[in-house]
Amino acid sequence: MASIIQHSDTYPIYFGPFIKKRLILNSYSNNLKKENLNYNIPNKGNFLIVSRWGETLDLAMAILNEGHAVKMYIEDKPSREIGYGFVQKVKDWKTHIDWADLIIFDYTGYGKICTELRALGKLVLGGTQYTDQLELDRDFGQSQLKKHGVKILPSKEFMNFQDAIEFVKANPNAYVIKPSGETQEYKQLLFVGSDDEGLDVIRVLKAYEQSWGNHFGNFQLQRKVKGVEVSVSAYFNGKEFIYPINITFEHKKLFPKELGVSTGEMGSSMFWTKDSPIFDATLKKFESSLALEGFIGQLDINCIVNGNGIYPLEFTSRFGYPQLFIQRAGILEPIGNMFYKLASGQCFKINTRKGFQVGAYMLVPPFPFEDKKTFQLFSKDSVVVFKKEMKEGVHPMHLKKVNDEWLITGNTGIALLVTGTGLTMKDAQKMMQNRMSNIIINNVYYRTDIGDRWADDFDRLWSWGLL
Structure with missing residues (x-):
């Protein structure tokens, strides 16, 4: 599940060599002794979020609202205004390593530094060089699928x-x-x-x-192969996958009925399940390799499935956006505590909601394109207005808060992600649409058909024995 953020070529994909020049691990290694670390969940833990584009603002706020302390760093300079007024921002995440009980990296490219920090005894949620390569190098990802006995296109x-x-x-x-x-x-x-x-x-x-x-x-x-596009994902605690499994249906095109340009994603529908034939045929086969790597985080694989089989397309070895926020709508335990248990290698079951979750982005120009002038003219500092003061299910994306007002910032035009839940897909859609109707944003646009494919997709998946 790819990020929908567009960016310039000034930021390298692999940060290992880039960070190594600036990070001297010996400067703080003497303070890190594995035998002194307390892996019990703290009532008020310290969470350091290292973000590439600022996409995890909503996650930072959720952890903060659970009573933990949160500090957030954003790598991309044009995105660094995101989160001001919502959470504490820091200019250099490395100076806060000793402070943190758990460090969360929200994107690929940090795998090498995650491994180095884990070797020093820090709790880290993030990738490895191997899982980074699964996503970033498509040819490598396909070769690994073949190596693990998974049929590929x-x-x-x-x-x-x-x-x-x-x-x-x-x-x-x-x-x-x-x-x-x-x-x-x-x-x-x-x-x-x-x-x-x-x-x-x-x-x-x-x-x-x-x-x-x-x-x-x-x-x-x-x-190209025809069928149902579906992704299956699960969280990994360094040793094994944690259940239940998440099944997601992405909607990638800009306009309803899958018309227009590909954006990465406009919204998704999903549900949690204790087992899945698609999971067993794909991600489950990587369990021993991921354990060998010590990977801690979420691994997702997007597939096309039909009556002839399951055909993996690509890996996402990090949080998916907006998948993460829609998942949160279906997780019934504090997300900070859940990630702490995950990073400390605990085996547990995620407490999830029955039924379905659905979510859609609310966007402004120039999304999905890059156009600084258009963003400045039409979207920069636009106010998010609520008709009624009800913000449940409303997830701030590229926003800042000034005088208690939510203002659009960043440079891409991603304002909000709005979710809904229900025992049926239609119930979840109705809740989401009601929440969206309570929000006023100048020049806003979004898809109104997220989840509509479910009835048809369900029939086909069921007939193929994949549910």
Whole structure:
């Protein structure tokens, strides 16, 4: 489940070498003795959140509201105003390591530093270099699936457009163009072909060659297959997966009925389950490898499934956005305590809500594109107005608080994520829509059909024995 944040190429994907130059672990290692660490859940613990884009503001607020102390650092400079007035912000997360009982890294690229901190005895929720590579290097992710005995779709990686065009001409079929590395953050570049001869893919590749030249980076062509798109995810405590499992249905296109550009995500519907044939056929097979790595966090795999089988598409080895916030609507225990138990390697069952959860982004220009001038003219410092003072199920995204008013900040136009829950999907949708109708934001737009696919998806998944 990819992030929908668009960004410049000034921020490197892998932060290991970047941070190593600035972080001298010996400066604080003498204060970290494993035998002195207390892994009991503190009534008021200290949580340090290291965020790439500020997307975990809502998580920081939730932990703060549970009575814990929270400090938040944002790596991306244009996003650093996010969270002001809501939580305590820090300029250098490394100076607060000793203070923290638990450090949460909310994105890929921090795997090396997470491993180093764990080796020093710190409790850390975040990836490893291996899980970072599962997500960021599509070819590596597919090779690992094959290594673990998971059936995959035919795919091929390319470094230039001409080679890809010649490949499609020689092997006519329907393909999906998937950017890799840093370029994959530009979700509008992902293209799903529909022509069985691949002619539409060839036209798009030629257009990308004209507009991007040699700056596109490597990308993957993957054989397209029809079916239900579904992701399965679970939390891992360093040794094993924690149950229940989360099943998510993403809605990626900008407009209802899956029209318009790909955004990464506009909203999702989901439910929790104690078992899943899709999970058993994919993520479960990675349990021993993840334990060997000491991974602590959430691992998600997006798949296309049909009557012929389960076909994994891509990994997300971190929190998914907005998946995390919709999950919170279905988790019935304090999220801070849950993450503390996870990071300290405890085996437990997550207390979850029965039924369904659904959530949709409320957005303003220029989303899903980058346009600083448009953001400044139409969206910067716009006020989020509530008709009635009811904020349950309303998750602040790229906001700051001034004089108790919620103002839009950052640079992408992601204002809120609004959730709803219910024993049926329609009940969850109705709750979400009622909450959204209580909110006024100038120039706002959002999808009104999140969850509508469920009736059809359910019938097909049930008939294939995948529920």
